[in-house]
Amino acid sequence: MDTTSAFEGLVCPGTDEHFDAGTSHHPEGRPLDAVYDYDSMTLSREQLESRPTGPAKYAELLPFPPDARFTLGEGATPLVEAPALAESLGVGRVVVKDEGRNPTGTFEDRGLALAVAAARQHGAEDVALATTGDGGQSAAAYAARAGLTSHSFVPTRSTFVTKAMINVHGGDMRVVEGRYPDAEAAFEEGAADEDWYSLQEFATPYRHEGQKPVMYELLEQLDWSVPDAVFYPFEGGSGLVGMHKGAREFRELGLVDDVPPLYACQSTGCAPVVEAFEAGRSSHDPWEVPDTVCGGIELPDPAGGELVQTALRESDGGAVATDDEDILESAAAVASREGIEMSASAASAASALWSVADEYGPDDTLVLVNTSAGTKDADLLRSHLMGQGF
Template sequence: METTDAFIGLTCVDCGETFDAETATHRCPDCDGILDPDYDYDAIDLSRSALESRRFDSMWRYEELLPFPRDAAVSMDEGATALVDCPSLAEEMGVGRVLVKDEGRNPTGTFKDRGQTAAVTAAVQHGATDVALNSAGNAGQAAAAYAARAGLDSHVFLPSRAGFTNKAMVNVHGGDMRVVEGRIGDAGAAYQDAMADNDDWYSVKTFVTPYRHEGKKTMLYELVEQEGWEVPDAVVYPTGGGVGLVGMHKAAKEFRDLGLTDELPSMYAAQAEGCAPIVEAFEEGRDVHETWETPDTICGGIEIPDPGASPLILDALRESDGGAVATSDEDILDSAVAVAQNEGVEMGATCAAAASGAWELSRRGEFDEDDTVVLLNTGAGNKDDDVLRSHLMGKGI
């Protein structure tokens, strides 16, 4: 494998064993725990000035803190997304600043590209010919796109409720799409059955591959650097599987431990009331979630009733002195419209859980009047244009 100098292997978050990344490709060989890329941080010589001298053109500008070098990456210049100042939102929330990290500007319109560039790069490094995953929609589209970029075949299992754009673009990218009746769990069951019959397929599924959360951690690197190395007070993240939240918390600790910053941002998980296992576990003081029995939200991207990495998510919330919040579908869709109409930023319906959650947190007095609050817009509004337009029509607009 072609890896970066400081990358030492994959460490299991459960049993603590470290494995060679050439031979351990997915879950822990010993206990089936989640593997996390590990580095010799003492070998990383990275300064603010060194980063500032580089073009702000791709997440791979942070290659020293990634497993693979930039010249080996299967990349379409993902990352380097805008951080949009939203003064009207800040005034309404009663905080110093509200910034939207606009991940809708990635190649396939979502932050899933950050995870899939890393995961598909790993697949190429391991000699894979086919990649596979189940997805609520966006990750499947991204996987098909990056597989096409790499010359690999992709097999994408989507629930029937996945958006038209995702389904169409999986086809356009040449992916083998299987649409499964039901929800994300049903697509997951079909994926598992297919994986059992195709042992040469390489999984790029959340927290099965060790690399998707590693790619997404670059969002935190960017927003800190974009803010002149000032760490925001709070980051509000629309949370289903929690991949980006876990990755960003790791990145914040890395920047702090490398001396590039002094503190951690408080991480907040925002969920829909119809599927809020992380919020429930956080509020009840538990270390792991209980499966949400009857998920019911229009926000399909965060309708994850059984998030397998909930201990990592809950650890991140508590270590960073953050929290968790759930709001109704009505509030989430209203928030997407309010952001579009007051700031012009197009948030996806699911993504607007971050805005809705931030408004609720501000009403609870969670933020101070001089705080800087970052909202993660994890996908473009046009991914959910039919949902948002239907919401307006339902209001007679």
């Protein structure tokens, strides 16, 4: 395999068992995590600041070198100031890490770019996943770039945009009646009979590994200061776990002094992570009756439960659930006050911030991660406005 010099292979966080870089998935289905020789790195703030944006910027901290990846220009997303939001919330500063600017309009591009590169390195010809929608579009795009065939299992409620673009990218798509768990069950049934490389969250270690640069970029864009909180719409655990790992690595390398508190944001109609955090449990129980219009965060039994709770607790963060009506209203408010387009699911972060704003003050810097572009949910957001009489 073509790997970077500091990449040492994989470890099972639950058992501390080590695997070499040629391992694609844990033989018993448990999550794996990439490990590196940090002592061999001599990264400094000045070095990173002098490098151009692009796939080579954080090369030492990723498993595969730039020429072994299949970039579409993902990453290097802007950090957008939101002064009107800060003023209305009574806090010092609000900034939006706008992941909707990625090639397919979603933060999923980062993780799936790396996971598809791993699949190619492992000799796969077909990649597959169950997805609420965005991940399928992203996987189809990167599989096309790498010369692989993608198979996506999506629920009927997935948006027209994502389903259409999966096909446009040449991906094979199975639309499954019902919600995400039904798509997941169909994926598992289909995968049992096929030689597919799984791109499921935490089945491959490379989706959360590919999300680390969100945090690298964020901390550099904040001039190496650690924000007082980062609000992440819980569209799966890979983003949150990856950002937490990225912050820990920067602290390990002496680039920052601390890890920012991370908050998982969900809908009250489907909030297993929030429920587990508030109960002090190490992992969540499946949510029995999911019911939210925000399809990207309707995950009743998300993968990586223990890793997610560990990231929240070790970062001194938390978990917040708000009603769908508040989430949709927050998406409209961010767009109308700041011009920033957030999808309905992504707006759960803004809604969560509004609900806990009184815990912060004029000296605090707060970050919203916009996980996907507002155009993904244009019909839903417009329908909400029409219901308000607009």
